[in-house]
Amino acid sequence: MNRIEDVYARQILDSRGNPTVEVDCKTDDGILARAAVPSGASTGIREALELRDQDPKNYKGKSVEKAVLNVNETISAELYDHDVLDQRGVDSLMNELDGTDNKSDMGANAILAVSMAVARAGAATCDVPLYRYLGGAMANRLPVPFMNVINGGVHADNNLDLQEFMIAPSGATSFSEALRMGTEIYHTLKAILKKNGLSTAVGDEGGFAPNLKNHEEALKVLVQAITEAGYVPGKDCSIAMDAASSSIYKDGKYGFEGKQLSNAELNSWYMEMVSKYPIISIEDGMAEEDRDGWKMHTESLGGKIQLVGDDVFVTNPAIFAEGIKNGIANAILIKLNQVGSVKETWDTIELARRNGYGYMISHRSGETADSFIAHLAVASSSGQIKTGAPCRSERVEKYNELLRIEEELGQSAIYGLPEKER
Structure with missing residues (x-):
């Protein structure tokens, strides 16, 4: 009992119409669990490698047939009869099979899809929800939804250089109330944009992508x-x-x-905006290569608001530890596919906890209907999740799953950031 009988991968499409990997994990007691991995547009240079075939005649080079083959011909055989409850063992074995620092042989998309499917199978084997399986008996904190309602940068075809402007209903008393508040604000925003003759077409993450006079206009x-x-x-x-x-x-x-701004000039703009608007969090305020900029950014704003490192940390525990040592940021964005396994993602979360860093669970711009991150947010008690606007089904599915989790938790559900991060 509790043994992995088969791991099978297939190529499916993500929300941008690009191929991605989906995996089924079957156990010897008849359980079937499924997981699909996302893909990012704005990626850190040190992220685990998403293996694509590079054949211009097959999805314009973006097919993932090699990654699928790696699961079906190599990983599946190695995991046969392995204990489905041994998540760390499964993930470690796949990392050993890959043998590279960035999962470039098997592909992070192959390894992560298997890792997530095995975690789901483990939860089903124990007959508990995924958030309970990953987080234990005390996992009951629902996250503040950081909703990306105005898109720019590489996520949209407009004149905004910065990528996301989000609303965070932190004053709500429950997740369901927060979702209602955020959705009402989203629809109000749409009406305002339409009234002013601005585009209400949506970007990759469901937010609007209008051409505005400048970035302050978005705020x-x-x-x-x-x-x-x-x-x-x-x-x-x-x-x-x-x-x-x-x-x-x-x-x-x-x-x-x-204009071409220095890091000091850009940081001054952030400081001015924080003084004028109710901004509580800035992610990737400086480039991943600009360590001096990050230190200045953290020293000037880290005592006032949350400064989230995404590209600079790429959910990698070793890289994150280096950033902590250098005093960079005060929070980390958690993206499963940046590091490529459930085990390593959890190790990074634990590192954040031990060092007093906040951590925000995040989607990617190329998403699927998979709601794993909703469970991860509750399991880790992060208190915050970023999964797009309340629009587009691949975004809304995460919110709907959090509604279901809150309903299941009943009176034991807690909403919002832990006190030390408020």
Whole structure:
């Protein structure tokens, strides 16, 4: 009993119409569990490698048939009869099979899909929800949804250099209330944009992608939407940004609003915006290569708001440990496919906990209907999740799964950030 009988992969499509890997894990007691992996557009240079075939005649080079083959011909044979409850053993074995620092042989997309499917099979074997299997008996904290409602950068075809402007209903008393608040603000924002003759077409993550006069206009219109929806900015709902600044960084300068800014000049802009608007979190405010910029950014704003490292840490425990030592940021973004296994993702979360860093569970811009990260957010008691606007089914599925989890937890459910991170 509890043994892995078969692991089988297939190629499916993600929300951008690009191929990705889906895996079925079957056990000897008849359990079938399934998982599919996402893909990012804005990626850190040190992320685990997503293996693609590079054949221009097959999905324009983006097919993942090699990764699928690696699961079906190599990984499956090695995992046959392995204990499905031995998540660390399964993930370690796959890493040994791969033998590289960045999973470039088997492919991080192959390894992660198997890792997630095995975790689901383990939860089903124990007859418990995935969040309980991963997080234990005390996993009951629902996260604040950081909703990306205005898109820019590589996520949209508009004139905004920065990638995400988010609303965070941190003043809600439950996840279901937060989702309602965020959704009402989202629809109010749409009406405001439409009234002003601006585009309400949506980007990869469901947010709107209007051409605005400048980035401050995005912050102004979010405050307007929060207010017109009947909420108090900074009390009921706050604002967050993901600058994704590595994508605008070149030759030591940041391309921002038609100018080439130094890290000090960009940081001054952040400081001004934080002083004027209810901003509680900035992600990737500096480029991953700009360590001096990150230190300055952290020293000037780290005592006031959350500064999240994404590209600079890539969910990798070794890289994150180096950043902690250097005093970079005060929180980390957690993306399963950046490091490529459930085990290593959990190790990174534990490292954040031990060092007093916040951690935000995140989707990718190329998503699937898989809701694993909803369970990971509750399992890890992160108190915060980033999974797009309340629009597009691959985003909404995560929110709907969190509603189900909250309903299941009943009176034991807690909402929001842990006290030390408020």
